Amino acid sequence: MDLPLFYFLLLGFAILMYVLLDGFDLGIGILYPWFRDEADKDQLMRSISHVWDGNETWLVFGGVILFGAFPAAYAGLTSALYAPIMLMLIGLIFRGVAFEYRFKSTTSKRWWNRAFAIGSTVAAFCQGLMLGVLIGGTPLVSASPLDLLTPFTLFTGFALLAGYALLGCTYLVMKCRDERQQRAARYGRRLVWVLMGAMLVVSISTAVGSDEIWQRWFGGWHFLWLWPLPLLSVLAARLLYRDLGRVQRQLKAGALPHSRHEDRPFWLAVSLFALGFAGLLVSLFPAIMPGKLSYIEAAAPQASLQFMLPGVLIFVPLILAYTCWGYRIFAGKVEDFTEGY
């Protein structure tokens, strides 16, 4: 396989990993205002306090792969998206420090709750906004940040909020018990509808908005092998909705939910995201700066791509292995442990 394509796919993988992993922990931040009780908030935060740092590292990884393998795209994209990136980073700062300070505070807890919720929401919204902007083509560096705010980009911003919140709900269904689990399942069910609606709107307006993208989906025989994408999404959403409903019903009946129904929603939500991402890839490939540069034009010289290759091939599997190990050590429901350091 040629190296630029390999790095393009690696970049896609890094972004997807980021969206899935930081997605659920940003999602928990977004859901924070809906869990009023301090004890709830404690458990919510504890369910992710050992993993958020690793999750966010995928964002750094995405950034440096872009930097190392596609310097022109890194330079162009980050400077064109200056305002939303800066705002996202500041959001991430506030939510990141809230993990440390919330548990050590006595009087200022309220403020850390806010920092966590608002920071997560702002960061997620900016990410959705940037997605919307890029679907419409890379803006000029000189374009005012206000030009980036169109109905479509605002919509994608909110849609990503809903998506992350859904991931967060399904994670909580897996990690919590009783009342909290019940609530997460309830919110999750509503969010499935919201997310499916949003995916539909984004897909349609993307396809209608550009002839090229329309052709890619519906021209020639393309749709013949692309139809599984939307179909599987609907199927995943359907199953997800049903599983969450089962958890709710079992809890209402006073029984412990079957663990299959507790765990599966998370993986179904993950597959929804993965399918949506694949759809996006179909629409945008091979652009790395949509409307400006393809990944081939932006690729770094061969020497750089080759130099990174052993690192990627050795360390990415290793990272995945010890990340799984880390999650395994902290397996089980948060409520069953009182831990700290």
Add this chain to the structure above:
Amino acid sequence: MELDSAILSRLQFAFTVSFHIIFPSITIGLATLIAIWEGLWLKTRNPLYLQLAKFWIKPFAITFGMGVVSGIVLSYEFGTNFSKFSELTGAVIGPLMAYEVLTAFFLEAGFLGVMLFGWQRVSARLHFFATCTVAVGTWISAFWIIAANSWMQTPAGHAIVDGKFVVESWFEVIFNPSMPYRLSHMLLATMLTAGLVVLATSAWYLRRKEHIAFARKGLSFSLWWILIFAPLQAFVGDLHGLNVKEHQPVKLAAMEGIWPAREQNVPLLLFAIPDPVQEKNHFEVAVPGMASLILTHDWHGELTGLQSVPKADRPNVPLVFYSFRIMVGLGVLMIVVALWGLWLRRREALYQQPQFLWLCSLLAPTGVISVLAGWYVVEIGRQPWIVYGLVRTREVVSPLPPERVALSLTLFVLTYSLLFGVWLYFFRKLIKKGPPPLESLQQHLIGVEASGYALALTKTLQTAEGNNRHAEGAK
């Protein structure tokens, strides 16, 4: 000076990177110390070592968190504010940073969870392993980022094709001429910085007659630590200076305040006020011939001065000059304190001498201050070049409208000032709270008492539920 986007971007980068480096310079050293204490505890079973580790892990955690969030900003700022720089040098710097993420950041983050929260979930040995991994991760991270920075100082191993940098030899890029010196000097600096924080805290407890046994152990340990590393730091710093003289003579001239294009028998300036307009120094306090002796090992050795290059190619001399003196001055102070401690130890008065304890407790911020001063020498001394001798900083900033950078800079100043205050507040709070009492240490350590306890507990709970799927891990 007009506030164009170049100046603003530089200010913003300088501000955010200065904020960032405060935290790594504490966490790298502290992670190392915690790993050592945990290892000593496993070996000797002296509970004081466990107490040290368990106490310092909390300040470590909040500091680490600050390092992470401020670092993420930097990894994007290369592109947002210096887009042309990223485009020109991306093929060199980008892969180094990619290796940093692959080999260090994931490692730190992956094992940090276990180090902080895993006490009850893994065995003592596995916990020690996690702590060591985090410590090693921080060193590896320093290795790559210093390699990238050193390449910008003393570029090597590259070629320029169509105006862009391409790499010819990765070995020469990474182990460029200044890299070994900068890396060892920086790692030593972090060891000192953390050691000084421990020293100051212990001395503060002793002065207040609190947590006596704990504080004595901390004081004694950190004094040995500084006694080893401070003189070593001065030695490495001296070698580093020789390296600067060879590769960045103009920077050296700014550090030493040498104006004439060439000068022999150069004095060592203890104090002076460099004047870039008249191109000379006022109020010199000097040791004749000493600079020549140190840098050329000859009283009459010749050094290059600032006038050897046009004004436009000189850095901001006073900033470099003063920063250098602050760093070296504090370095000398550290050596003095360590020696005084040794002398008191001989006379068995280490824990009683009030003046000494008072001085020690004032040293807490000196490590961080020297680190910042050192970096200002390096970075401001490199100007006007971003890649020394090849690319000028001015030419590679992003073509952003100044208002946008002004706004983000303002946001960063507000956010970071607030967070810095918060960090200090909680750091102080943790220190005031004192170490966990020895008796309760055991109950924090269920997993150590019966290793695998926690995992076993989860498993029993799950079997009770009639399934064992969770054993696969709640991903």
